[in-house]
Amino acid sequence: MLDGLSTCVLWLDRDGAVLHLNEPAEDLFGIGRNHAAGRSIRDLVRANTELEGVIARARAAGAQYSRRELPFESGPAAPARCIDVTVTPFDAPGQPGGVLVEIADVTQHQRILRENALLTQLGGSRAMVRQLAHEIKNPLGGLRGAAQLLERQLKDPTLHEYTAVIIAEADRLAALVDALLGPGQPPRKEPANIHEIVQHVGHLLAAEAPSGVVIERDYDPSLPRLRLDRNQIIQALLNLGRNAIQAVGQRGRIVLRTRALTNASIGSRRYRVVACIQVEDDGPGVPVDLKDTVFYPLVTGRPGGTGLGLAVAQDLIGRHDGLIEFDSRPGRTVFTLLLPFDSNELGETA
Ligand SMILES: Nc1ncnc2c1ncn2[C@@H]1O[C@H](COP(=O)(O)OP(=O)(O)OP(=O)(O)O)[C@@H](O)[C@H]1O
Ligand SMILES: [Mg+2]
Structure with missing residues (x-):
């Protein structure tokens, strides 16, 4: 029945050894229940010391303990995930007792929140940058034109070096502004x-x-x-x-x-x-x-x-x-x- 849940569930005995884990927990920890049974939770969580800490704290206190948005690594090559954890110690008559660990994988939810925030922020900053780029572009044309006129009036050719610097730098800024404004035309799909x-x-x-x-x-x-x-x-x-x-x-x-x-x-x-x-x-x-x-x-x-x-x-x-x-x-x-x-x-x- 627990396998149908989307939440990972682990049942640990009083000593922190695994008694049972459901299918989502098998996927998260990358271990089958037959292999996991009897092993210490420490072997399962490996590098995830924060998760181990939450479980240890709940066991020591004998009280329910929750943490949200903990980082979770399932392997060195796998992308980092994000989990919510609740650990509940329990003592039922006729049962071995122990603690119940519930883990919800909130990576996807976090990703959606992050992406929406990113899209909103990017929209705002893009609008600001475009406005600024337009403001820079107009006087830049004037600056370049004036330097060219000045160059023609200069009798001393050694002074051309200075007008050349103005023109080259104006061109560099114009190219930067064009890049900031991005491709003008909508995509031709x-x-x-x-x-x-x-x-x-x-x-x-x-x-x-x-x-x-x-x-x-x-x-x-x-x-x-x-x-x-x-x-x-x-x-x-x-x-x-x-x-x-x-x-x-x-x-x-x-x-x-x-x-x-x-x-x-x-x-x-x-x-x-x-x-x-x-x-x-x-x-x-x-x-x-x-x-x-x-x-x-x-x-x-x-x-x-x-x-x-x-x-x-x-x-x-x-x-x-x-x-x-x-x-x-x-x-x-x-x-x-x-x-x-x-x-x-x-x-x-x-
Ligand atoms: N694959 C990557 N690995 C490490 N750092 C990266 C990587 N891609 C981007 N960055 C970091 O992000 C910064 C911004 O990248 P971005 O491509 O926007 O600008 P840039 O490479 O610095 O300059 P530009 O692409 O305009 O020449 C980079 O300077 C670098 O510090
Ligand atoms: Mg780059």
Whole structure:
């Protein structure tokens, strides 16, 4: 009966050994109940010391104890999850007693909340940046024109060096402003084979990457065709791929992966199928102090970086009703691009 629940349930004896676990708990801990029975909870939770601490506290106090939004790692290669835990000690006549551990996997719920917050924040910052970019662009044209006029009037050619600096810097700023304003035109969507696009990006990246960087491909061939603007998706993927190359340096491994995700959500919208394209690298990871702001324009952790790559990529994917998210820790960074297939929206999530 417990197997039908969506919550994980573990029953531990007074000494903390597993008496029983339901099917969702088998999945979460990656262990069958026959293997788990009799083992100490410490063996099961492994690196999840916070979870172990909650259980130990409830057992010591003999009282119910709950914690929300604990990080949970199911393995070194698996993405981090987020769980709510309630531990209830109990003593029933005629029963061995012990504690009942209930774990709800709230990763998906947290992801939806985070994505919605991200989409709202990005919308606000994009509007502000666009306005600022427009304000800069107009006087910039005047500045450049005046420098050119001045140059023609200058008798001493050695002074041309100075007007050249003004013109070059005005051009550099204009290019930056154009990038900030993003591609002007809406996407021109046409049916496309996503693997052909990823393959093309793979070739471009391989040509740019140092020889010690290996670019691997891991495709899900069942992915149907998508309607999208090929150039815009190539640009977005290139921006992610270039970041990965810069992150790994002279040696490293980059994986371009495609998957079809069923019953997936993008922000608060649910779809029957979405295309998932990942760029994974084994570099040092996104700097911790940038984790909340990497998608903002002008946020960079690289000397010489403009901090526009991810902002532009997010904008391009947003124009396709998609989203870019990431999961990063030292040695494994995955940027995931989610794109909905046309007309398979299921509606809003709760
Ligand atoms: N794969 C990655 N691994 C580690 N850090 C990353 C990765 N991708 C992005 N970052 C961090 O996020 C920052 C912002 O990336 P973004 O592409 O927006 O700008 P940039 O690469 O600094 O400059 P630009 O792309 O405009 O030349 C990077 O400077 C880097 O610190
Ligand atoms: Mg970049």
